Amino acid sequence: MTKPNGPDSPPTDDETRRRLGRMTRRGLAIGGAAILAGVAGRHWIYRTGEEGMLAWPLRRVLGFDERIGRAAFGPSRPTPTFPLARARMPRVNGSYGLDPAPDLDKFRLRVEGPGGARPFTLAEIKALPRVEMITELRCIEGWSTIVRWAGARLSDLADAARLATRSGLPAGPRGKPDDLLAYASLATPDGRYYVGLDAASARHPQTLLCYEMDGRPLTPGHGAPLRLTIPVKYGIKSIKNLGSIRFTDARPADFWADRGYDWYAGH
Ligand SMILES: Nc1nc2c(c(=O)[nH]1)N[C@H]1C(S)=C(S)[C@@H](COP(=O)(O)O)O[C@H]1N2
Numbered sequence: 001m002t003k004p005n006g007p008d009s010p011p012t013d014d015e016t017r018r019r020l021g022r023m024t025r026r027g028l029a030i031g032g033a034a035i036l037a038g039v040a041g042r043h044w045i046y047r048t049g050e051e052g053m054l055a056w057p058l059r060r061v062l063g064f065d066e067r068i069g070r071a072a073f074g075p076s077r078p079t080p081t082f083p084l085a086r087a088r089m090p091r092v093n094g095s096y097g098l099d100p101a102p103d104l105d106k107f108r109l110r111v112e113g114p115g116g117a118r119p120f121t122l123a124e125i126k127a128l129p130r131v132e133m134i135t136e137l138r139c140i141e142g143w144s145t146i147v148r149w150a151g152a153r154l155s156d157l158a159d160a161a162r163l164a165t166r167s168g169l170p171a172g173p174r175g176k177p178d179d180l181l182a183y184a185s186l187a188t189p190d191g192r193y194y195v196g197l198d199a200a201s202a203r204h205p206q207t208l209l210c211y212e213m214d215g216r217p218l219t220p221g222h223g224a225p226l227r228l229t230i231p232v233k234y235g236i237k238s239i240k241n242l243g244s245i246r247f248t249d250a251r252p253a254d255f256w257a258d259r260g261y262d263w264y265a266g267h
């Protein structure tokens with residue numbers, strides 16, 4: 001007898017799909033509420049009338065719909081996975097926030113939320129269910145590489161930390177959808193590189209805190225000892241040399257969005 005998803009066997013694409021099915025059902029509940037709120041909002045606009053080119057409440061409602069819509073319906077499908085023979089090491093690309101080289105023995109990932117902060121050692125992160133996957137790293141510069149990754153799901157860390165919800169409860173299958181904090185803010189230890197994620201993308205089952213690439217521990221250039229890989233987004237979101245994760249309801253700043261790129265950076 002083999003356990004389908006014991007620690008010895010990497011989770012299959014079926015596990016990814018199962019988790020996504022759960023997220024989509026949760027998303028439909030949030031989306032329904034957003035649509036009702038949108039209808040109420042529009043009714044009010046038609047009573048308040050126009051102001052300039054576009055009634056300001058309409059702009060606000062559209063912004064609201066976009067935010068909730070993306071969070072609710074966001075990435076609900078697995079990104080493609082590839083056979084091992086196609087996996088390569090990508091080039092080292094982007095070095096903001098990579099120096100000074102971190103002291104591996106003293107490494108702590110700082111996880112924060114409204115309920116407090118909790119440091120995680122690398123051993124604690126490696127004790128979470130190990131996921132191996134072969135997915136594409138796509139850079140906005142136009143290149144892409146198929147990479148073999150190993151790490152822990154960010155959603156599993158979030159549930160272990162109990163800092164990603166308002167109530168402090170894990171956001172697991174029976175969690176309340178409206179309990180989830182809307183965003184995650186990730187940064188290097190020196191804060192020089194930083195990434196903002198919507199909760200749906202952060203909790204996507206292929207969003208991993210990686211400690212291995214190509215079957216080996218990360219090299220400093222690729223973000224040792226811990227980096228993110230988030231294949232539903234462009235490479236700019238796959239932050240290397242990860243030092244902290246903060247769960248929040250305020251949309252976090254993002255290094256490349258501050259320099260003119262799309263904040264969501266999905267593809
Ligand atoms: N800390 C940090 N992480 C980063 C970057 C960076 O400059 N600093 N660049 C990003 C970009 S643009 C890409 S494409 C990927 C590249 O990852 P790689 O160097 O492992 O190929 O890292 C991302 N993560």
Ligand SMILES: [Mo]
Nearest residue numbers: 139140235236
């Ligand atoms: Mo990139």
